[in-house]
Amino acid sequence: MKLYDAAVVLRSKNSGPFEITVDALFDNPATYRKIKESGVINKQKVSELYNIAPELITHIVFFDQALGFKITFARKVSSGTFLDRDVYGAQQHAPLMEMEVDL
């Protein structure tokens, strides 16, 4: 299944002007647990999907109470200045959508 179909929320947003944060939230605890335990969400995978150096990724964290995980990485261009393409960082979740997860 694609991650986009497994999640109920898959979104991105600035966390401050120098970072983008991507959230995936689930409505089914079993789905959430499987994805968490499979280990498919990791630095190397995110680095490949987003074509960014692993050291730019600051957080990959699962939060059980919220049935979700979060990925945060540094922006190369800060929000709203020359060469930025997404002031709010609201459409940077796409690379994660197509990712296949085994459920």
Added chain:
Amino acid sequence: MEELKILAPCGMLGYGFPKSSFANGMEYCPDAIVVDAGSTDAGPHKLGADTAIVSKQACKKDLEIIITAGAEAGIPVIIGSAGGSGSKAQVEWTRSIVLEILREHRIEGLKLATIWADIPHEVVEAKLQEGKCEPLGSTVKPLTSERLQATNGIVAQMGHEPIIAALEEKADIIVCGRAYDPSPFAAVAMFHGFETALSYHLGKILECSALSAEPGTTKDCMLGILRKDSFIVKALNECRKCTAVSVAAHTFYEKDHPYILHGPGMVLDLEQCVFTELGDGSVEVKGSRISPTPVYKIKLEGAMKVAYRAFGIAGVRDPLLVGRIEEVEERVRQQVIEYYAEIPPEAYSINFINYGLNGVMGELEPVRSPAHELGVVFEVIAATQEVASAICSSVRSTFLHFGYEGRKSTAGNLAFPFAPSDVPFGAVYEFSVYHLMEVADGLEMFRNEYAEV
């Protein structure tokens, strides 16, 4: 006091809220009305050009309801990060709207507190030299003397301390400059003796009002009920309810970490929280933890003007050009540089954004096959609007008529939706200050001012 209630009308002052939800909230006899007005989300020009995030009309429309209800009930009204950036000009702007409302409604005998959050350049310069001011993030550029001097106004996010001081002075209306979003909420709770971690966690949820409800929105009201060892959040509109997951998941929003939150002088840890649905659409939260940081640091924000921009928008439908758009753009750039031989090429930058190819994500885009048509934005930045506009005009005419190899559409390459097609944009800003600065305590850098109104 056993129980404290805070009404959060909306997630951003000026975004609006249903009057019926607000009235429902007032039925609970809240102890304060608190609203956040700030964000850096809309980009650096808010701070750089000192513009508000919402229109005066929108701000006044919300404040009129809030201020009159607060005055009638005799409870404090607190506005966090006035005007969006919380800078001096934005605080003054918000205060003038408050005073206008008080005049128009003939409300008198209130104490108005203003808390300034502007930080003088000299203070930042001195802290930099002492090594007590560090960038917040690996891609924040070093703050050189030149960049600091070019920065237009620096604000710092205040904690609860100066707001509690204003409450101790019995202020009825408190207009805060830049504040850590949860702080105005936490201040009310801590002023009444409630536990710090719960106060801040409740503030974190209420600053976005009904965004933590289902369906979530910042344009509706929420009620927070704080007790000795837990708090309850409650939606005030029948069409929404809070669920354990919706409230737990809220701390994901716009934050780098889902349960560790850094604020002025403290770190909030929500990992062990327990979220319980009470069956009436409200959720009870327990187990929030907080610890003070060894050194008290405040977050600074500042923006500088970096250039002027001119741009144009056009569509490309010809499949030959769609297939080689980036190559043609590069050759257009070279031809413009050659044509304007009298202007050094380092004096300006030409940039192309190709929607339908990788417009949204740029080099992060994993899909590299173009759509059947492209939307092209060409932009030029330079030190003056005059140069930016002159180069942009040349980019437009060169691109429009550029004769690439094999071209069949020899009458023109671009479909412009508008005439004139070039747009002088004005100044472009950049966040030049996004730093953590060491301070003595939560009061040192913020100044309270009081007036009887």
